[in-house]
Amino acid sequence: MSTAERLAFSINEERRGVHVLLWDEQEDLVRALLILLAALEDDVVVHPLLVSPEQDRIHALKEVVDTRCLLEEEREAEPPSPDSLANRFWVLFVQQASSRIAGPWLNGWRRPLSEPPGTLLVIRHADFESFQRNAPDLASFAGPRLHNASTMLSLVSKDSCARLSASLPPQIEEVLRELPGTLPSRKEIAQWIEAVRSFEDQTGE
Amino acid sequence: MPASLSNLQDLRTALGQLNAERPASAGPREGYTQYEPRGGDFLRRLDLEVSARQKDARVLVTGQIGVGKSSELLRFSQNQSRRRETIFCDLEKEEHPDRCGATGVFLTVLRDCWSKTLHYQSRVQRSGDRGLSELCHEILIPLIDSLKGQYTQDKRKVVFRFGGMDYPLLLEDRHRALAIILGKAAQHEAVSQPSDRFGLVPDTLVHLVNRVLRWIGGHGAGRVPLLIVDHVDKIRDVGAAEDVLVKAAPHWNRIEASIIMTAPYEHTLGDLRNSVESRWGRPLMLYPLVTPDLAGVSIPPIYLNLGKNAGLERLIRPESLRILAHYSGGILRTFVQFLVQACKEAHLAGHDQIEPSDAKDVVHVHETAYQDYGAANLELLDRIADTGAGLGEAATLLRSPIGILVGEPDRGEQRLRVHPLAQAAVERYRLKKSKAVGVR
Numbered sequence: 001m002s003t004a005e006r007l008a009f010s011i012n013e014e015r016r017g018v019h020v021l022l023w024d025e026q027e028d029l030v031r032a033l034l035i036l037l038a039a040l041e042d043d044v045v046v047h048p049l050l051v052s053p054e055q056d057r058i059h060a061l062k063e064v065v066d067t068r069c070l071l072e073e074e075r076e077a078e079p080p081s082p083d084s085l086a087n088r089f090w091v092l093f094v095q096q097a098s099s100r101i102a103g104p105w106l107n108g109w110r111r112p113l114s115e116p117p118g119t120l121l122v123i124r125h126a127d128f129e130s131f132q133r134n135a136p137d138l139a140s141f142a143g144p145r146l147h148n149a150s151t152m153l154s155l156v157s158k159d160s161c162a163r164l165s166a167s168l169p170p171q172i173e174e175v176l177r178e179l180p181g182t183l184p185s186r187k188e189i190a191q192w193i194e195a196v197r198s199f200e201d202q203t204g205e
Numbered sequence: 206m207p208a209s210l211s212n213l214q215d216l217r218t219a220l221g222q223l224n225a226e227r228p229a230s231a232g233p234r235e236g237y238t239q240y241e242p243r244g245g246d247f248l249r250r251l252d253l254e255v256s257a258r259q260k261d262a263r264v265l266v267t268g269q270i271g272v273g274k275s276s277e278l279l280r281f282s283q284n285q286s287r288r289r290e291t292i293f294c295d296l297e298k299e300e301h302p303d304r305c306g307a308t309g310v311f312l313t314v315l316r317d318c319w320s321k322t323l324h325y326q327s328r329v330q331r332s333g334d335r336g337l338s339e340l341c342h343e344i345l346i347p348l349i350d351s352l353k354g355q356y357t358q359d360k361r362k363v364v365f366r367f368g369g370m371d372y373p374l375l376l377e378d379r380h381r382a383l384a385i386i387l388g389k390a391a392q393h394e395a396v397s398q399p400s401d402r403f404g405l406v407p408d409t410l411v412h413l414v415n416r417v418l419r420w421i422g423g424h425g426a427g428r429v430p431l432l433i434v435d436h437v438d439k440i441r442d443v444g445a446a447e448d449v450l451v452k453a454a455p456h457w458n459r460i461e462a463s464i465i466m467t468a469p470y471e472h473t474l475g476d477l478r479n480s481v482e483s484r485w486g487r488p489l490m491l492y493p494l495v496t497p498d499l500a501g502v503s504i505p506p507i508y509l510n511l512g513k514n515a516g517l518e519r520l521i522r523p524e525s526l527r528i529l530a531h532y533s534g535g536i537l538r539t540f541v542q543f544l545v546q547a548c549k550e551a552h553l554a555g556h557d558q559i560e561p562s563d564a565k566d567v568v569h570v571h572e573t574a575y576q577d578y579g580a581a582n583l584e585l586l587d588r589i590a591d592t593g594a595g596l597g598e599a600a601t602l603l604r605s606p607i608g609i610l611v612g613e614p615d616r617g618e619q620r621l622r623v624h625p626l627a628q629a630a631v632e633r634y635r636l637k638k639s640k641a642v643g644v645r
Contacts, residue, residue, distance in 0.1 A: 002570070010549060013217065016236075017226060022574075062368075062396060069299045071388040073381055104441060108301030108395075114226045129577040136604035137439050140270045141226050143542035143606065144571040 003155050004032040007120075007147045008039030011089065016116040018142045022125040023149040026181035029122070030168060031192060032149035035156055038163040040089075044117060047088035050175045051102045052095035058105065064090060068112035090119040093175045099127050103134025110138040124180070125150065154196055161200045164193050209557040210520050216552045222515035223548075225541035228275040231283055238541050239514040240280055241507050243273065247491055248281055254489065255289075255463050260429055262463035265450075265481070267438060267470045268491035269603060269611060271538030274467055277491060278433050281465075290425035292321045292462075297436035299388060300395035303445055307453035308402075309394035311410035314434060314460075316387035318417040319344075323380060325424050338379070340420050344413050345383045352390055352403050367393045368401075407456045415461045422461075430462040438467035446472040447480070454484040471600045493535030493610050496625070497527050504530060511537075512544065517559070521547070525564035532568045534610050534624045543567050568626070575607045576630045582608070583634040590623045590631055 011019060021036075023029035037046065051061055067086035080086040090113070094102060106113065106121075113119040121138075123131050125148065132139040156164070166189060167173070176183055184192075208215045221235050229240035255262045268274050282291040294317040296302045296310060305313070322337060329337045349356075354363040354374075365372045367389055376382050394402060418430045440446045446469050457464060473481050473488045481488070497504045504523065508530040512521050521544075529547060533540035543564075550563040578586065585599050589609055596619050602608030607626040611619055623631055 006549075006553065009553065013220060013549065014545070016224075069392065071299060071385055071392075073385045073388070104303055105301075107441060108297075108303045108439065110439075111226075111297050129579075132575070132606070133601065133604050136270055136441070136606075140538060140606055143225065143539060144546045144567060144574070145542070146570065146574040148574075 002147050002152050004035035004147075004149075004152055005039045005155070005157060005160055007032075008036050008160075010145060011036075011044060011118060011120070012039075012041045015118065016114060017118045017145060018110065018114050018138060019118065019120045019145045019147070020128075020142045021120055021122045021147050021149055022128055023122065024125050025150065026176060026179065027184045027188075028149040028152070030176070030184050030189065031154060032147075032152055033168055033172065034164060034189070034193075035154075035160060037168070038156075038160040038165065045083070045088045046091050046169070046172075047085060048091045048093065048169075048172045048175050050095060050178055051092050051106065052098050052178075053101035058102075061092070061105075065109050065112050068115045086115075087117065089117045091122060091172070092119060093122045093179060094124075094127065094131065095178065096124050096127060096180050099123075099130040099134045103131050103138075107135035107138045110135075110141050113138065114141050154192075154199075156196050156200060158200060161197055164196070166190055166193065207557075208516070208520060210548055210551040210559065211555050211557055213552070215520070216548055219515055219517055219520065219548050220545060223541055223545050225271075225538045225545065228279045229273075231280070233514070238511065240276060241510045241514065243277070243494055243507055243537075244505075245492075247277055247489070248284065250489060251281055251465065252285075255285075255431060255465065258463065260461065260463055261458075262465075263457065263485050264463075264465045265468040265473065265485045265488035266465060266491065267468045267473050267488040269470060269493065269536065270606070271536045272491050272493055273537040274438065274491050275435055276537070278435055278465065278467070282431075282433050285431060288428060289431040289463075290321070290421050290428040291431045291433060292318050292421070294318075294432060294434045295436060296434065297439060300392050302395075302436050302439035303442050305391070305395045305440075305449075306445065307407045307448050307456065308405050308410065309391055310434070310437065310449055310453070311407050311414065311456065312387060312391040312394055312405070314432060315344075315410055315414050315417065316384070316391055318414055318421065318432075319384055319387055321421060322417060323384065325421075326380060329424070336420060336423075340416060341379050341383055343416065345379055345386070347409075348383070348386060348390075348413075351405050351409070352386065354386075365389065368397060407453055411456045411459050415459070418460070418462050432460065432462050432464045432466075434464065434466040436467060438469045440469050440472075443472060443477070447477060451477065451480045451484060471603050474597060474600050490611075492613050494537065496531050496533065496535045499527065499531050501527075508540065511541065515544065517544065517548070519558070520551075521559040522561060524561045525559040528561060528564040528568060532571070532625050534607070534626065536610075539571075539606070543571070546570075572607070572626045572629065575605065576627060578605075578627075578630055583630065586623050586627060586631045587634055587638075589621045590628075593621050594618065596621055 064085055210216050224237050227237055230237035231240055233239050254264045282293050285291050294314045296313050349363055352365055354365045356363050362373055362375050374382055421430050468488055495505055504527055529543040546567040547559045547563050550566050551559045589595055607624040610622050610624050
């Protein structure tokens with residue numbers, strides 16, 4: 001039984017490693033992300049980024065990856081501050097059909113991606129096989145830390161329910177607009193949150 | 206109170222002793238899985254290869270992803286420390302293996318050889334030996350020139366341009382400065398466009414590596430240097446693999462130390478096989494572990510001990526351990542990942558121990574997640590299930606976490622089997638195929 005809260009539990013407790021979130025419809029993905037963000041501990045600071053083959057995107061990603069590739073001597077001289085990019089939880093949205101180019105690139109950086117506090121790779125389900133073939137070593141790091149937004153149950157604990165936000169952070173929305181599909185409207189999200197809350201009120205789950 | 210996985214603190218203790226992404230550590234260490242001997246003769250054979258050819262052994266080590274190569278090599282390196290001066294070079298440490306090229310790999314080797322000399326620094330300083338400082342100077346100055354470093358007026362600082370950014374470096378502590386320059390240069394080589402790379406060539410680097418190796422050899426109390434170059438097997442691009450394993454072979458041969466290097470498994474099988482073997486000899490394979498039968502009685506001790514080392518001895522039922530070990534296919538990374546997942550599963554289910562239902566849930570998630578095989582892959586898996594052979598054709602399946610398993614050879618021939626997690630998909634494929642034949 002997969003839920004976004006379980007994914008959040010893994011991220012909160014493991015504090016390292018590569019997690020994968022698969023998706024088919026943006027609606028499911030947005031719901032999963034809303035619950036995930038509500039269930040993450042306060043000190044897990046999310047840093048979203050779009051991974052696609054364009055040079056400027058790769059450059060931006062490289063800058064982020066670099067923060068976890070400091071030489072021992074550099075780290076000793078100036079340890080990364082708690083709010084440095086290195087200490088944020090990276091959420092990398094892999095653009096559709098870009099695995100052939102982005103996959104090998106990410107594969108070579110599996111070590112920094114898996115360093116604490118870890119990384120979540122958000123991949124379209126249809127692309128996942130290609131992603132595995134193009135990033136086999138990274139996929140082996142993810143292993144069973146794999147979740148599918150389409151088959152996740154919308155079960156939310158009382159605490160997370162209370163923390164559910166009516167919208168995703170603008171940086172994540174910006175990335176989602178670049179992905180295939182349409183973002184659900186604010187009204188649709190509000191209705192869904194209302195339904196989740198009323199279910200939670202009824203069941204006390 | 207006895208430990209229970211339903212208790213968050215006990216769960217955290219167990220998770221802190223299991224890490225599938227790092228090579229196993231020699232003893233208990235937070236954030237690492239503790240090494241457990243896997244049995245078999247891999248380490249003995251490796252020792253034999255190196256011992257037989259004192260300073261010029263050239264050994265490639267290969268095996269499936271996650272099978273345990275890095276852990277075994279690290280263990281080998283630790284075992285050898287009394288007899289050999291082992292230098293463990295990690296290509297994945299700060300750079301991208303696929304894009305390093307031969308220059309990047311030799312820079313990494315030089316970086317890690319230089320780091321090794323730092324172990325001797327205090328002894329050398331006490332004895333007043335100037336040899337290391339002279340060597341440092343000999344390497345540092347031409348390297349600064351090659352990397353186009355610009356000295357400040359007082360010569361106390363040098364500024365490099367790495368990745369379009371200025372990188373200033375103080376030269377007061379020259380040993381440290383050299384370590385940093387080598388690290389940054391190796392990183393730069395792995396990420397820059399060919400046009401932005403510096404003019405360093407493997408020839409120069411091999412010369413410098415040999416200078417450092419000679420110094421280490423002279424100070425290692427008779428211990429001969431041995432280079433272990435790990436994560437070369439992460440070079441997935443065929444051209445990059447050819448550069449490092451085939452085209453750079455003459456450079457590797459000039460290195461004045463024995464070399465053990467990991468090699469990408471798929472490139473020791475396909476088109477490159479003959480070229481690689483003619484230069485390096487046949488690679489030494491690390492095979493998956495024997496897995497317990499689901500209906501059997503005994504469980505190979507390594508699985509029991511890995512659980513025990515993580516404090517799970519009383520927190521996992523033998524039946525659950527058997528399920529996880531069986532479906533791991535004998536791939537150690539998968540087994541450790543399964544243990545981690547099963548611990549979390551048990552906690553969330555409010556179980557004190559990992560129950561068989563928790564183990565089955567973990568296996569089921571993994572099975573459904575990775576079985577998006579196309580018809581051609583299923584056909585291949587079906588054939589492998591029948592014949593136990595055909596690795597050349599099925600090399601691409603080695604990239605799937607649950608495709609095939611390559612076992613110990615039988616009468617000289619590699620034995621293949623379908624991963625236990627892919628078995629169900631193959632059964633379904635066979636059923637569909639037989640139905641289709643029936644319809645016709």
